[in-house]
Amino acid sequence: MRDVFNLEADRVPTHWYNILADLPFEVPVPRPASSRNGAGSNGANGGAANGSDADGGQAMLQPQLPLSMYKQSIGRTRYVEIPEPVRAEYQRWRPTPLYRASRLEKALDTPAHIYYKYEGTSPSGSHKINTALAQAYYYSRSGVKEMVTGTGAGQWGSALSMACHPYDMACTVFMVRSSYEQKPYRGTLMRLNGARVITSPSEETEVGRAALRADPDHPGSLGIANAEAIEYANARKGARFSIGSGENHVLLHQTVIGEEALLQMKLAGEFPDVVIGAMGAGSNFAGITFPFYREALTENPATRFLAVEPDACPKMTRGSYLMDHTDYSGVTPVVKMYTLGHRFTAYHIHAGGLRYHGAAPIVSAMYDNDLVEAISYGQNRVLESGAAFAKAEGLVPAPESAHAVTAAIEEAVKAREEKTERVILFGLSGHGLLDLSAYESYMAGNLVDVVPTDEEIQASLRPLIESS
Amino acid sequence: MRDVFNLEADRVPTHWYNILADLPFEVPVPRPASSRNGAGSNGANGGAANGSDADGGQAMLQPQLPLSMYKQSIGRTRYVEIPEPVRAEYQRWRPTPLYRASRLEKALDTPAHIYYKYEGTSPSGSHKINTALAQAYYYSRSGVKEMVTGTGAGQWGSALSMACHPYDMACTVFMVRSSYEQKPYRGTLMRLNGARVITSPSEETEVGRAALRADPDHPGSLGIANAEAIEYANARKGARFSIGSGENHVLLHQTVIGEEALLQMKLAGEFPDVVIGAMGAGSNFAGITFPFYREALTENPATRFLAVEPDACPKMTRGSYLMDHTDYSGVTPVVKMYTLGHRFTAYHIHAGGLRYHGAAPIVSAMYDNDLVEAISYGQNRVLESGAAFAKAEGLVPAPESAHAVTAAIEEAVKAREEKTERVILFGLSGHGLLDLSAYESYMAGNLVDVVPTDEEIQASLRPLIESS
Missing domain, CATH: 3.40.50.1100 (Rossmann fold)
Structure with missing residues (x-):
């Protein structure tokens, strides 16, 4: 045997x-976020996120996907x-x-x-790098110079930091502070792979600063980390926010x-x-x-x-x-x-x-x-x-x-x-x-x-x- | 490319x-330890080690190697x-x-x-498992039921604990206490693989007890861990001490x-x-x-x-x-x-x-x-x-x-x-x-x-x- x-x-x-x-049926497609759907989005996470929300989620987020990659998947x-x-x-x-x-x-x-x-x-x-490499390729081809993401446990951040190498792209990862402190070696691994790792909430974004004003010892959350990553990427030429989940x-x-x-x-x-x-x-x-x-x-x-x-x-x-x-x-x-x-x-x-x-x-x-x-x-x-x-x-x-x-x-x-x-x-x-x-x-x-x-x-x- | x-x-x-x-020359072969070579072997490590030394190292250690394995290598x-x-x-x-x-x-x-x-x-x-598996096979074939070893950083102990699975042998690892405390996850890994992990010095052997009498907070050493493993293996029917180095x-x-x-x-x-x-x-x-x-x-x-x-x-x-x-x-x-x-x-x-x-x-x-x-x-x-x-x-x-x-x-x-x-x-x-x-x-x-x-x-x- x-x-x-x-x-x-x-x-x-x-x-x-x-x-x-x-599939013998249609899978519903995403539709733009309405401000009503953003309801409840307040407090520490609100700042930049709600501001963008007013533009409509579609307008804000979809152009971040390289068209070639987006088209394949719909x-x-x-x-x-x-x-x-x-x-x-x-x-x-x-x-x-x-x-x-x-x-x-x-x-x-x-x-x-x-x-x-x-x-x-x-x-x-883990399997995460299968999509990280593909995304890095498509983003790189569309002229992106820096990938930005949020990570909780750190598997996705590790994969993305490694995937950026072959394309000489920078990689910035906002990692939930409580996870970072619990699993410090995930941060080490990302830094070894050339990523800039920022514990979230951070002083780098409006979202992060608001969270820290509310609680200087804020443990962070994946929601805040991703919101920081989105704000950070939007403010930097050649940077894009990337996610590796569903x-x-x-x-x-x-x-x-x-x-x-x-x-x-x-x-x-x-x-x-x-x-x-x-x-x-x-x-x-x-x-x-x-x-x-x-x-x-x-x-x-x-x-x-x-x-x-x-x-x-x-x-x-x-x-x-x-x-x-x-x-x-x-x-x-x-x-x-x-x-x-x-x-x-x-x-x-x-x-x-x-x-x-x-x-x-x-x-x-x-x-x-x-x-x-x-x-x-x-x-x-x-x-x-x-x-x-x-x-x-x-x-x-x-x-x-x-x-x-x-x-x-x-x-x-x-x-x-x-x-x-x-x-x-x-x-x-x-x-x-x-x-x-x-x-x-x-x-x-x-x-x-x-x-x-x-x-x-x-x-x-x-x-x-x-x-x- | x-x-x-x-x-x-x-x-x-x-x-x-x-x-x-x-090789265009002879490689010198091991010769039995004389009591003179044991000189300087005193203090905490002395006990069982010197006692065995008196029998001559050859008599004591070589029979622990399965003959088939030993012959191949000389x-x-x-x-x-x-x-x-x-x-x-x-x-x-x-x-x-x-x-x-x-x-x-x-x-x-x-x-x-x-x-x-x-x-x-x-x-x-790591590479350590290449020999661990071979040794486990030969020891198992010669009737051994339990492999015993000492480990410092833990790579060898991890490999041996995994190698014992296929042959349904027990595995006991004496791990240097200071290393164990520095790298606790190595111990976790060995236990997950079914090994009994004993921090060394331990109360399980004369060597360990002597070390603990001298210093209840003794940090341990690979020397003591191996000496404990040898003493422990010698005292148990069907157990053998194994090493994976030079x-x-x-x-x-x-x-x-x-x-x-x-x-x-x-x-x-x-x-x-x-x-x-x-x-x-x-x-x-x-x-x-x-x-x-x-x-x-x-x-x-x-x-x-x-x-x-x-x-x-x-x-x-x-x-x-x-x-x-x-x-x-x-x-x-x-x-x-x-x-x-x-x-x-x-x-x-x-x-x-x-x-x-x-x-x-x-x-x-x-x-x-x-x-x-x-x-x-x-x-x-x-x-x-x-x-x-x-x-x-x-x-x-x-x-x-x-x-x-x-x-x-x-x-x-x-x-x-x-x-x-x-x-x-x-x-x-x-x-x-x-x-x-x-x-x-x-x-x-x-x-x-x-x-x-x-x-x-x-x-x-x-x-x-x-x-x-």
């Missing part, structure tokens, strides 16, 4: 896959060619490995076959993961009965599942697609399908998505990358049409699964990725109980080497499971429902 | 390379077949990538071609690195003029250089082999070629090697893996016969080079590996000054993701360069010279 399914470098996909070509062209320079970058570490978790299977005594696609071998340690083009870029996994599952001689991905905004989930959705139409129509979110941020399992902003400040266009409300602030969990309030519009539409399932778990169970996986397979999953591990284990246990064979594939989106404190807390019994109440979720959604 | 040279999984070497077959058989289960484990992540550092070349404006072989994609994050069989196992790199340099169409490796005890250096030594005899006899050590532990550049113990306690057989004396304690540097007092017997003999060169650098310069490399190439080198980076940069700068082409290959033995504190200290200007005085080195060597 062979446990690893490698591809040669020339098998790195030549095209991204645009799932819009194959059309129905099934395959979008990966520019050769981007593919050459991918080839520095792609194809990533696909493994069969045979030791985990043995430990679980399950008849299920468990496979995982591992993105942790990338330079940034936008259509981001999902598109991540499909290299699933395209490779398709070829690797062919090498294994199996087609999955269920494909599982952790769910933040949706880029990792889309990356591993979308190409399998396409092939399942002919290969195995019964294949299920399972998104796994944290109990602390249950946008799909407990949110509503509404028009909402993708950012906390309300400066971005509104899109229809499963959301907890853009002002929802999830309790702290170690899987910081899954604390996003909404699900990507495409994934949301698929969920609404029953093409995707969702489930949520608490972090103690998730880290227990991550630890069991690490012990069996010798790889430590990021806390985000451990959500997918948990669902894979649950599916495998069900297969054992039902005495059925089942082929399970999950995306292991990144390693946990910079998150070992999470496992330390889990092993020490110090982890708290935090779940929002129904009242909290309703309160967060009320302004959206009232304005729609 | 292509920057990455990948091999398919079926190109993972089938054989390790035994350089003893091709014979002159050129190629040693890699057992299929070990090769299957290697194939989980090998072949590792070989890159051309074209962005670093550009940053240095050098006509040199710089290549690096990257071992950081392994499950443990022994012949360890060097042998690491040659998979160079064998792959040979094939990859052929893909690149070049043969190196200089091959560079960081020098701890020598396993990383041997891994990247030995196969090139063999091929250079016909391909490019002028190829140089450069070992890079820290100023803080200059065993080759400032040590003496003498019979010495490989361990601090003096319980191991004595071997002829370049050494600073087995009681030499290097000042703290972030490259903890290079703080070993001696050079592997084979590397020492090659150095003595002018087949190998050596150079040393201070840690500020090393981390400056590591940071420059990270910025250019997007990979953070471990502080140990950054020593090789420094020499590669120096060679490339010389090539620029001399206006000559030069093909440089170096081994990037591991990533620095668990060592970002070192880079943080460097960037903050907090790093001190510490160098032993001539007097300190002479004082450390005097007992050896007097006893020889």
Whole structure:
């Protein structure tokens, strides 16, 4: 039995896959933010954000996307060619490995076959760099000299700082102060990669200064960090704000993961009965599942697609399908998505990358049409699964990725109980080497499971429902 | 221009390379420790160590090595077949990538071609697991149920804990307390991989208890940790003490690195003029250089082999070629090697893996016969080079590996000054993701360069010279 399914470098996909070509329905498109949707955007975050809001979110934000990149992600062209320079970058570490978790299977005594696609071998340690490199390429071609972004846990900031190298672009990252202090090495990593890292709130922007006036010890938030990044980018010639979460083009870029996994599952001689991905905004989930959705139409129509979110941020399992902003400040266009409300602030969990309030519009539409399932778990169970996986397979999953591990284990246990064979594939989106404190807390019994109440979720959604 | 040279999984070497077959001289073999060589072994470390010493080190230590493994590494058989289960484990992540550092070349404006072989994609994050897996296999086959070791910085302990999985062996690691407190996540990683991690000195052994009696806050040392591991293993049925540094069989196992790199340099169409490796005890250096030594005899006899050590532990550049113990306690057989004396304690540097007092017997003999060169650098310069490399190439080198980076940069700068082409290959033995504190200290200007005085080195060597 062979446990690893490698591809040669020339098998790195030549095209991204645009799932819009194959969905049997229209996915609602973003529409400009109205000032009403910005309602509630006040206090520390208000300043620059509301000012821009008055211009209309569309006018403000869409021109920041290079046209070539934007067009690809709203059309129905099934395959979008990966520019050769981007593919050459991918080839520095792609194809990533696909493994069969045979030791985990043995430990679980399950008849299920468990496979995982591992993105942790990338330079940034996760899948994020797949879109960071593509975005850096397109922005660079459109004349941009500096990429600006906000980052919470730091995975996105690390990826973007690395992606700017090949194009000699500067990179400026506003990192949430409390995260920076909790994970100082993420900041070190970004600086090593040439980025300027600014703890947020900062003195560099009106938004930041307002927050610091209100509270000199302000811990920051991703909302403020992104608002600072937008203000900062708008004020600098040749600078652009970039995000790497649930936008259509981001999902598109991540499909290299699933395209490779398709070829690797062919090498294994199996087609999955269920494909599982952790769910933040949706880029990792889309990356591993979308190409399998396409092939399942002919290969195995019964294949299920399972998104796994944290109990602390249950946008799909407990949110509503509404028009909402993708950012906390309300400066971005509104899109229809499963959301907890853009002002929802999830309790702290170690899987910081899954604390996003909404699900990507495409994934949301698929969920609404029953093409995707969702489930949520608490972090103690998730880290227990991550630890069991690490012990069996010798790889430590990021806390985000451990959500997918948990669902894979649950599916495998069900297969054992039902005495059925089942082929399970999950995306292991990144390693946990910079998150070992999470496992330390889990092993020490110090982890708290935090779940929002129904009242909290309703309160967060009320302004959206009232304005729609 | 292509920057990455990948091999398919079926190109993972089938054989390790035994350089003893091709060296034009005999390498001195270990001889039993005499009680005189144990002189100076007193105080906290004394207990069990001296007691064992009285039996003769040979009698005590050699039987701990499985005979099959031991025989391979003293014979002159050129190629040693890699057992299929070990090769299957290697194939989980090998072949590792070989890159051309074209962005670093550009940053240095050098006509040199710089290549690096990257071992950081392994499950443990460094080359150490190449021998850990082989040792676990051989020990398991000889009936061992538990592997026991001491670890300082934790790279070796991490690798061994992972290697024990496939063979269902327990793993017990004595980790130097001060290192454990400095790098707690290394301990987390080992525990996640199922190891029992004991901070040393501990209450578990006579050696540990003696140390704690002398100083309840004893910070520990690798010498004490290994002495504890030896005592602990000796007292437990089915347990064996294992080490992963300069022994012949360890060097042998690491040659998979160079064998792959040979094939990859052929893909690149070049043969190196200089091959560079960081020098701890020598396993990383041997891994990247030995196969090139063999091929250079016909391909490019002028190829140089450069070992890079820290100023803080200059065993080759400032040590003496003498019979010495490989361990601090003096319980191991004595071997002829370049050494600073087995009681030499290097000042703290972030490259903890290079703080070993001696050079592997084979590397020492090659150095003595002018087949190998050596150079040393201070840690500020090393981390400056590591940071420059990270910025250019997007990979953070471990502080140990950054020593090789420094020499590669120096060679490339010389090539620029001399206006000559030069093909440089170096081994990037591991990533620095668990060592970002070192880079943080460097960037903050907090790093001190510490160098032993001539007097300190002479004082450390005097007992050896007097006893020889």
